[in-house]
Amino acid sequence: MTKESEQSKSTDPKYPYRSEKLLPREERVVRFLETLQEVLGAKIYNLPLETYLGTCAKCNNCAEQCQVYQASRDPHDLPAWRSDLLRKVYKKYFTTSGKLFGGLVGAKALTEEDIDNMVDAFYRCTMCRRCGVNCPLAVDNALITRIGRVILERLGFVPSNMTVSTRAQLGEIGNTSAIPKAAFIDTLDFLEEELRDETGIAIPIPRDVEGAQFFFAAPVSDYIMEADTLLGIAKTFHAAGANWTVSTENFDAINYGLFYSDADLEKILNRLLEAAHSLKCKTIVIGECGHSTKTALLFQKVFGLSEYRGMEIKSVIEVSHRFFAEGKLMFDPTKNPETVTYHDPCNLGRGSGIYEQPRELLKAAVMHFVEMTPNRKMNYCCGGGGGLVVVEDLHDWRMSTAGLKKVEQLRATGAKLVCAPCANCKKQLRELIQAHKLDMQLVGLHDLLGKAIVLSGKT
């Protein structure tokens, strides 16, 4: 029997896209509680979990922040309801009041049906954190969703797209798209040729340069889908005279562990840190990717091996912006005459605080920039956040429900181009544009910067 057929056999038909090596139903409750205890004992979540689970006032302010609920109007999409699934269990088994008073204080003994509900609910949350912005008590439901998913993974509930990609990344091939090293080097050669053909200048994409100032890692999907973004980044580094490198051993910044597993997150993160460390690079620059940037920024000090913790982590947007602020980049905005709007990726905006830098770059590199409404901290998720964009079985739901607010926002701008510097957002937005027949195109930030950048007297 092949590995693939073994896997499909172990998939519970009730959960077509969210189960792999599923634990027998009767064992789930015990495993769930053991894992929750483990998570609580892991310390790093204690304060957020205790405060979030212990003091939510159930004011339901989060409902009007959640684009999924706003589209579905299904009470089971209320962020507070979703979080309450875990809160009830936490109260029942881990608080004195819950043990003593049970249902009177909202505690509930865990059942297999509750676990079913959690599987459904936690994979209908895009972890965008918009609900946290306007929570009077600053409760962040996205973290509760994440903890819920981490626990469910231990029961076998996790989208196979994520685990298959992660296995490839943690295996010999070393990246989520399973691109062999030779093919990756060919791609770099191809990109260099493109740069030469387009600009007439030899712009290198340096490989495995020991001691380079910047170690660059993009989501590997960019090497397949987003050549223009990579060309723009190479031009930017070149124009700024930066000393940078990519690794031909470990070049994939994607870290799906953020969406379902601390253990996988830790392994993937340390692979990346190790690659930069072995080349003696001090700064890791993550390409246009929200979740990769946030994961490296957030978890480096928690899960990174001690010898890697001194490294600086930057988004390529911050680096390009710094070059621009230092006067190292010049743009000719007439190269981008179309009206452009900007989508704030949740993990770059609310998750990493990168709001103004891309806007300043865009305003310098395009003729007409229009804001999307609402924007910055109040921007809506593309609808594919929380890793859901890679779950193909959720495609229709992402188009009809999770991405609906985003479609309304995009349409209202009247822009011809929407700029989204995040690999996951790019995929979701392209699909939304196609599904809803919007008269616009999706571009990356460095696609536009690359078109407008002035290189040695040439543009």
Next chain:
Amino acid sequence: MTGSEFIAGIFPYIAVALCLLSTAWRFVRWLSLPPHVKWTLYPVPEGIAGQLKYMLKEMFTFETLYKFNRRLWFGSFSMHMAMVGAALFFILYLGGWSTIFVVQLCLLVLVIAAIYIIGLRIYDKNLRLLSNFEELFNLAFLGGVAALGFAASAPHVPGSLRLYFLGLIELHPNTSVLSTVHILAVFLGGLFLIYLPLSKMIHYVSKYFTYHHINWQKK
């Protein structure tokens, strides 16, 4: 010592002490938890002044509820402001700088607001789905304390609440000046003080941690 003498003469000190101790215990416990994952929510207000400005605005306007949940804001804002007002004006009343009427007005608002929110939690289908017994009980408890306080401070009730509380502050409470309704109000108020920090209403402390220690962690 009679039961009434215990309730009016000893119990208030026990209640205040337990309230302070429980609050301090939860504060110290949360403060002493090991460093947790950086879970900053951007933007972070600039500097201490910026953070204070944000917090004070939120505390005294309930802006987030005002913007997105106006129906609940009417009740919640009124209830919290009435609570602060009742405490503040009662202190002023004890000092002779305010009349009991203002305190009564605050207590009345508190009662109405609690009833309003209970009604909303039952009427609104989403709030009903989210609410459990605890939410309703907390509101009823608070409303009950306020109602009894209102009744106890009514002009026609014999006895002197002011004399009693001044004596309580000076550690010589004169329990003989209290009527039965006074004793009941003191008892229920004391129970509420003990319950407050043990319940989810501890958000007056947790808010400090969720904002300052989690959302606004520095880079």
